[in-house]
Amino acid sequence: MSVVNRARRQASRLALALAAAGGIGGCAVAATVAESPASPARPPAGPVATAEGARAQASDARIDPRVALAQAGPARRGRRRPGCGSYCRQAGGFGGGAPGKPKVVIPRQTVRASRDGVVVLRARCRLALSRCQGAVLLNADSTGALLELGRADLNLPGHNRRATLSIALSAQGQRVLRRHHRVSAFATADVRRKGAWSSGRLTVLAAR
Numbered sequence: 001m002s003v004v005n006r007a008r009r010q011a012s013r014l015a016l017a018l019a020a021a022g023g024i025g026g027c028a029v030a031a032t033v034a035e036s037p038a039s040p041a042r043p044p045a046g047p048v049a050t051a052e053g054a055r056a057q058a059s060d061a062r063i064d065p066r067v068a069l070a071q072a073g074p075a076r077r078g079r080r081r082p083g084c085g086s087y088c089r090q091a092g093g094f095g096g097g098a099p100g101k102p103k104v105v106i107p108r109q110t111v112r113a114s115r116d117g118v119v120v121l122r123a124r125c126r127l128a129l130s131r132c133q134g135a136v137l138l139n140a141d142s143t144g145a146l147l148e149l150g151r152a153d154l155n156l157p158g159h160n161r162r163a164t165l166s167i168a169l170s171a172q173g174q175r176v177l178r179r180h181h182r183v184s185a186f187a188t189a190d191v192r193r194k195g196a197w198s199s200g201r202l203t204v205l206a207a208r
Helices: 002-035 050-059 066-074 087-092 172-179
Strands: 111-112 118-125 131-140 147-156 162-169 182-191 195-198 200-205
Touching: 002 147, 087 131, 087 147, 087 200, 118 147, 118 182, 131 162, 131 172, 131 200, 147 172, 147 182, 172 182
Parallel strands: 111 200
Antiparallel strands: 118 162, 131 147, 131 182, 147 162, 182 195, 182 200
C-alpha cells in the first residue's frame, strides 16, 4: 500500500505542477499581449480620407510657375510678320523727300535679318503726335541698282520717344541678302500727310 500511496502522491504533485505551469504560461501570454504596443493604423489606400489630407496633397501637387516654366523650357511661338496695309502698298515716289530737318530719325546702324526675313531698326518720330503712322520702305543701293528689299506699316510713338520698327523682307530681298551676305541700304519713312524722310546709311547682314 505504501508503494501505491507514494505513486498517488507523485501523480498529484505532477498534476499540480502541470496546472501551475499552465497558469503561469497563460499569464505570460496575456501579459505579452497586453504590453505589446498597438500597431499604428495605416492610412487607407486610394482617395484621401480627410479634407486636411486632400489639402496637403493638393499643396504638394502645386508647382511654382517659375519652376514649371524652367522645366518646360521657353515656349515657342511663331512670330507674326510685320504687315503692309493699303497705304503701305501704295507708298513710293518720294523724290528728294520732305524739306527741312527730318521728323522721323532712323540713325546709321548695322542690323542682321532674322531667319524668317525680318529686319528691326531703331527709330524715333519727332512729330508732336501720339502715333506716327504711315509706311517704311527699305531699299538696297549697293547691288548696282536701286532695289527694294521690303516694306511695312509705320507705327511709331511720337514726341521723340525711342522705339523700333520691323520690316518684312520680300522674297526678292531675302534672295539678294543670301547672295551678297552684306548689303548697304537706306530706309524711307513716310508719315501720312506729314512727309517722308530717309534714314542714315544702313548695313543689313544676312541671317546666321
